[in-house]
Amino acid sequence: MGLFSNRKAKIGLALGGGGARGFAHLGAIKAFEEFGLKFDYVCGTSVGSLIGALYCAGFTYDDFFKVARFLDLKNIRTSKLVFVPSKTDGIENIIIEQLGDINIEELKIPFSAVAVDIKSTNEICITRGNLAKAVAGSCCVPGVFYPVEFNQMHLCDGGLRNTLPADIPKLFDCDYVVGIDVNKSRVYGTESTKLLDVISCSIRILMESNVAKGYMYSDVLLKPETKRFKATSTDGFLDMIEEGYRETLNKIDDIIKIFKSRPKSKGKKIKFKNQLDKPVFY
Numbered sequence: 165m166g167l168f169s170n171r172k173a174k175i176g177l178a179l180g181g182g183g184a185r186g187f188a189h190l191g192a193i194k195a196f197e198e199f200g201l202k203f204d205y206v207c208g209t210s211v212g213s214l215i216g217a218l219y220c221a222g223f224t225y226d227d228f229f230k231v232a233r234f235l236d237l238k239n240i241r242t243s244k245l246v247f248v249p250s251k252t253d254g255i256e257n258i259i260i261e262q263l264g265d266i267n268i269e270e271l272k273i274p275f276s277a278v279a280v281d282i283k284s285t286n287e288i289c290i291t292r293g294n295l296a297k298a299v300a301g302s303c304c305v306p307g308v309f310y311p312v313e314f315n316q317m318h319l320c321d322g323g324l325r326n327t328l329p330a331d332i333p334k335l336f337d338c339d340y341v342v343g344i345d346v347n348k349s350r351v352y353g354t355e356s357t358k359l360l361d362v363i364s365c366s367i368r369i370l371m372e373s374n375v376a377k378g379y380m381y382s383d384v385l386l387k388p389e390t391k392r393f394k395a396t397s398t399d400g401f402l403d404m405i406e407e408g409y410r411e412t413l414n415k416i417d418d419i420i421k422i423f424k425s426r427p428k429s430k431g432k433k434i435k436f437k438n439q440l441d442k443p444v445f446y
Contacts, residue, residue: 173427175340176333177203179212180378181323182347183305183395184404186211187232188388191408192344194225199416201423203342205274207289207332209322212344213277213302214258217295220273221263231262232405235398241308249310252300259296268295274336277302278322278329278443282311287325287443289332290314307363315446325441328378331434332443340422343382345375346408349391381434384418386411 179189189212196202208216218228240254268275269292276291279301290298293315301312301319311318322329330343354365379385388407393400412419436442 171427173339173422173425174204174337175342175423176205176207176330176336176338177216178328178330178333178341178343178378178382179206179208179216180328180343180345180347180375181210181212181321182345182390183211184237184398184401185346185390185393185395186215187398187401187404188346188390188408188411189215189344190225190228190232191388191405191410192386192412193219193228194405194409195412195416197225199420201419203273205333205336205338207276207278207329207336208302209278209327209329210303210305211346212329213279213299213322214255216275217259217268217271217277217299218262220271220275222272223262229405231258232398232401235401237396237398249308252304252309252312255300255303255309256296259299263295266295268292268298271295276332276336278326278332279304279312279314279319280322280324281317281444282306282320283318284444287322287441288317288319289329289335289443289445291445293446317446323374325374326378326443327375328382330378330381334381334434335443339428340383340425341381342384342386342419342422343378344386344388344408345378346388346390346404347395348387348389383422384415386415 206216241250243250276289277298279288281288297314302322304320306320328345330341333341388411
């Protein structure tokens with residue numbers, strides 16, 4: 165059977181965006197720990213990049229919980245004026261306070277953050293450089309935060325192009341990917357014609373259209389039930405964690421199956437409709 169039979173399958177984890185609903189990711193991490201599942205590569209968009217970065221640094225569920233219970237969104241979105249965005253210092257400080265001002269290359273598990281460069285409109289897959297800036301750029305919701313300057317790019321929320329980046333681990337030779345969509349009910353309309361309500365609804369519609377490839381390239385897809393929670397509030401964060409935990413346990417047999425599977429001789433080929441759909445790697 166040759167050397168191929170001795171190679172361990174490479175398993176990737178893709179963490180999707182969803183604002184405060186990202187607490188559901190912590191429930192999944194709790195379940196992964198209980199079953200001794202360790203990933204070879206992690207990619208995240210928006211809040212998924214924040215959690216993914218800490219996870220790749222070695223954070224356990226208990227570590228996450230200690231941070232989560234004291235998290236105050238007022239320290240993240242600092243502007244009190246409706247039409248004035250905040251700086252991303254609050255997001256960067258979470259990383260710096262927990263890990264120090266480190267680079268992505270220093271993480272224990274290979275990691276990348278997905279953002280969008282509004283200068284070029286390209287999807288940017290960040291694999292090196294300052295971790296805090298990369299995560300802040302991935303989390304930078306347009307209109308809520310000022311774009312993040314990162315190596316001559318102006319980064320905004322990766323969800324504008326790739327809200328569940330399950331395709332990225334495949335591009336880094338992962339045989340299988342577990343994808344987590346913590347915002348499956350992202351699309352809902354608004355009767356309001358106020359500017360921010362219209363912008364928010366437009367972004368939700370946009371993100372719904374680009375989650376499809378995340379579903380396509382996830383070998384196991386987790387979709388915790390988070391509809392009753394707000395993406396902008398930490399209220400109910402314990403229940404969000406529980407939803408992520410419950411959904412992961414419901415799919416745990418499928419997850420364990422891919423961990424026990426042989427490597428693929430040929431993975432699913434990633435197809436891009438056009439050049440702009442292809443991520444730029446940094």
